[in-house]
Amino acid sequence: MNETGTVESRVLKYADKEKITSGVPQLDGILQSYRLGDNVVWEVEELEDYRYFAGKLIRQAISSGSKCVYVRFAPHDPILEPMEGLDIVKIDPGNGFDFFSSQVHRTIEHYGEKVYYVFDNLSSLMVEWATDELVANFFKATCPYLFELETIGYFCLTRGKHSHSTVASIRETTQVLLDYYHIGDRAYIHPLKVYDRYSQSMFLPHVVTGENWEPIFDSGKAASISSIDRRKVIRMGSRGTAPWDTVYTKLKFHYEMGILDTIPDPELTALRQELSRMIIGEHPRFNRLADIYLTLEDLLGIRDRMIGSGRIGGKAVGMLLSRNIVLNSDRKEEFSEIIEAHDSFYIGSDVFFTFMINNDLFRLKVRLSDSSSMTKDEFEEVEKRFLEGKFPEEIMEQFKDLMDYFGQAPIIVRSSSLQEDSYGNAFAGKYRSEFCANQGSPEERLEAFMHAVKLVYASALNPDALAYRRTRGLHYHDEQMAILVQRVSGMSYRQYFFPALAGVAFSKNLFRWTKRIDPEKGLIRLVFGLGTRSVDRVGRDYPRMIAVSHPALRPETGSKLIKYSQWDVDVLDLDAKDLITIPFYDLVSRCDYPNLRMFVSVMNDGYLTDPYTNTIDCSQEVVLTFNNLIKNTRFVDIMGQILRIVEEVYEQPVDIEFTASLDQKGNVRINIVQCRPMTTPGSDENIEIPDNIKDENILFRSGMLINQGKVENVEYIVYIDPQAYEAADMDLKRSIGRVVGRINEKIGGMGSEFILMGPGRWGSSNIELGVNATYSEIEHTSLLVEIAREKAGHTPEVSYGTHFFQDIVEEEIIYMPVYPDAKGSKFNEAFFRDSRNMLTDILPDHEGFSHVVKVINVREASFGAHAVVIANLYEQDAVCYLEKPAVGRTWKLDKLKGQWQ
Structure with a gap:
């Protein structure tokens, strides 16, 4: 039921209601138990899973002396077998929506308050009534009545079988919505909605194993699981007849039916390239790479994860291409174990202009693009105008799907304009990227996400971006703002979330502090925590500069090693729901951070020493040097290989933003989050300095x-x-x-x-x-x-x-x-x-x-x-x-x- 009106007046009492067990202690722990009035909707792949949880609920309820009713109406095998204490009510949906809904209503009225109900699979009603909308209408008519009578109701939907609007209506109406699915031999449960209850792990996917159902905090594991589950995509609205929809629909149908071979090769190639151009745009060099390195499955996957329509922008293209270049190299077997899966989403560039036009911002964009300058105060007013804007309802529904998908996993909303990260125009740091800690109720998380999207949109008009475009003659070129939504890499530590390692790597090393360094081998700029400190000039910090040809060489020596180190760390504070900076020592003061010895050196008798064991005395001064990481893992070698492989294919030097992690055995995992062609400075000729200057x-x-x-x-x-x-x-x-x-x-x-x-x-x-x-x-x-x-x-x-x-x-x-x-x-x-x-x-x-x-x-x-x-x-x-x-x-x-x- 909609959480306004009747519910609003009872919300304070609802949180204090008696806790009701589901019959499964692990599920009770995740959801903080049921409350009388809860309607629980299970999205499942297999009815056997729903049958298991419904049986647990009813047996528990019967043992406690509660009234239990099974509403039987579907042609599938029974969810519950007859048992003492269970009433089975059979109602025929073949007589139509009105008759069926009325009979269910009368049944509920007859049994009264505090009854436990289990209903057959609601998806069968769609087949019976030949319309998806009536399924949602039945639930919207039934759920509020059950809520008023303080019952517990179990419902079920077949995963992926319903339209966006149907699932959205059910989601808005119910109190609890659970997604239950299998990947390989493991089962996962992901709460999508739990009314008036909250914990920092409630809305994360949980692996269902043994006595402890563990939430998946680690971003790499979560992305690997979710990227395999191809059904977890954005539910699209109604399809049109535009070329975009026609090309996508035809290819998607033939791909899923396994009949691509029925399309003649020339036509299939033309359709695939047409879909690629619709997604990427007309960039000859990127188009050539996309035709080689993005498969039809990749292109369909991008479209399935796109909100709205349009292009995905340069940052998204660079990330996708560089990953696939590495994973399809002559060392693909090795890198398949090293490169983390990604499960990114994209907000199409069309949404940007729809937002501006609907909120009367387009003329503002034209005026500012023609203007020569804008003050900081003026730009703050521009941001305020954007933050007041509204999104279309269909886009809002797709935003909700995206937020359901990520649950409470921290995400980053990144600019990905059409011109960004392209050959010759990097737009480095010109547009915003906004971290979302993604904590709180679903409504709070959605609001924070939309706030971030609007700030990224507004950054298309910030003074630096406008000046950059004018300087490079781009101010009258098509510049739409697409958005790349990525899972933040890392894992939780205390109340903080961050990756162990992050940075930016360059295939050409232009900072040679000694002639021993080979500039062709590249350079890595490495930090602990979020990568913001590797690409911005912030605070008192100095990242570790690693020459790939000579990793152990440093620009500094002696006592300067301590001064020129990283002292502060950027992290997401899950309690404060914000990006914060914390001194490194305060963050790891317990010295229990995993693999800490790989990242730090310890001051001992006035000298820095590298730990030999995992036992570190934090009463001594610890300094981020990354010495053991460099000496005792393959991290530098792996990054060097990635740089070489991508540079060769791009036919130009590149810089790559990344995150990285280590397991207990020292194995390295890399997540490529961004890649762009690298601009190299000046001419290659040796410019001589006169030796006769006075x-x-x-x-x-x-x-x-x-x-x-x-x-x-x-x-x-x-x-x-x-x-x-x-x-x-x-x-x-x-x-x-x-x-x-x-x-x-x-x-x-x-x-x-x-x-x-x-x-x-x-x-x-x-x-x-x-x-x-x-x-x-x-x-x-x-x-x-x-x-x-x-x-x-x-x-x-x-x-x-x-x-x-x-x-x-x-x-x-x-x-x-x-x-x-x-x-x-x-x-x-x-x-x-x-x-x-x-x-x-x-x-x-x-x-x-x-x-x-x-x-x-x-x-x-x-x-x-x-x-x-x-x-x-x-x-x-x-x-x-x-x-x-x-x-x-x-x-x-x-x-x-x-x-x-």
């Missing part, structure tokens, strides 16, 4: 690079003074990124070359660690310099592998850290201190920032010279120096000011 002409020099190039005729330097920044108050620090954005827009509009220099980490979410400028606020610079001042306490992070790095590479911005206080460093202190600050010339109302932000006109400060930057990646050497202009060039001092007036 020391007095050098502005700064760096010996640590991630890309190379040469920039001539640098006219301006934007310099954020590290010591002034350190002394500034928090409000001013929060605003500096916006000030940089305005300067970036002004100088960028002139087409002039300029350098950005500032303390610590550009783009960090923590303003204590560096300037919080976004992509759209730095996009026009030629060189980005991170200054490490020991007195100011700022330390750059060589951010190879982050979304921030991807932006720098794609825009061909040279990046380097500079250490002015380091021994042997070259940094022209006087030039940056004494040059005139032109900030108020270009931003007259920003005088309050002039003690921190300095805009230097290089020609004015150097009597007509300009700056040149040369960065040699192979030699790990970069220099910025002053060079006199060519003979015949003139310079007008008022040029800059005139340009801005």
